[in-house]
Amino acid sequence: MEIVVTGRHTQVKQKFRDVVETKMNRVTAIAPDAERAQIVLSHEGNPRQADTAKRVEITVIAGRTVVRAEASSSDEFSALDIALDKLTLRLRRMRDRRKDHRRGYTEIVDEGPVEAAPVVEEPEAEPNNSADDAVAGDLGPGESVEVKVGDTPIVIRRKLHLAEPMSIDEALYEMELIGHDFFLFVNKETNRPSVVYHRHGWSYGVFEIDTPENVAKKK
Template sequence: MIKYSIRGENIEVTEAIRDYVESKLAKVEKYFNPKQDLDARVNLKVYREKTAKVEVTILFDSITLRAEDVSQDMYGSIDLVVDKIERQIRKNKTKIAKKHREKTSAGQVFTTEFEAEPVEETVATKIVRTKNVTLKPMDVEEALLQMDLLGHDFFIYTDAEDNTTNVLYRREDGELGLIEAK
């Protein structure tokens, strides 16, 4: 069963939008065991340029499925995001089952009503480079400066104030994101 959390930014989440999101996301419910609890977080944003961004995150066990889409049409973005989530499920069913076979079998997480897409084992499974870094204590402004000086899209550092490991990164929209380890 899916538990929905639908949130709007610069848009009121009407019953029509809520019903549309829930009916579309119900399509992915068929892939999971009916006993499996799913948490679907949906974030709908409208920007000044009249573009709509839809972000969907589905959480279950220790797995997170996430997709987003930006377009001129909110309903079209919802459709595209659900399609992306479905492709992720079909593509990764075997990998998820293999990774979690000690905890649970694939039959307990997924239904057997669909076939997983064949996955080439060579795709993104080989580590081609290992790099060791020494984390220097700094504040976020210095981390941003270092990231820009290196020309990277992310920078790992130790926060000088609370001594936690953080990751500063540049998002696709050009804004910055910060991942704080707890």
């Protein structure tokens, strides 16, 4: 598994990279088909937020599935442990779901620790020059762009994600894997761009988007 560690507004020390390389064996033990893991370490400069100053985001790509977890703490090592706990829980759910439903995926078998690949340092992308680049720039699958708006602290981030049409149930499952309160997808029943989102408790909502012209044609 390729492991990429980057820093956002902070320098990543070699000790942290070494710890990441060792602890990512937890991921390959549960998901041997994991191809790539991206770990982003960021720092919050506000002294009032010292207890959550270090933030670790982990994204794992296993086939067509993306599993994500993040956590904040006073130091990067605690944040890494918390994020890994969340990530491994979601990976186990993914593995169990594949076994239970037999939905055409290859069953994942727990084969024990797998030697991790060397950690790769990936430089942080340079910001673009204008906000228009964040909207109109050409991006490849998985690529992202960040633009700071003028002299304000506002940063616009745009990323291209390729996804096959899926059902609402599948979208809810994907939302749980990445740990977000919402998930953007194409509804295979209607072929419309749609969003599922968490409301409260076990209640969820769905938004679908269409143009007035398309709606008029269907009447």
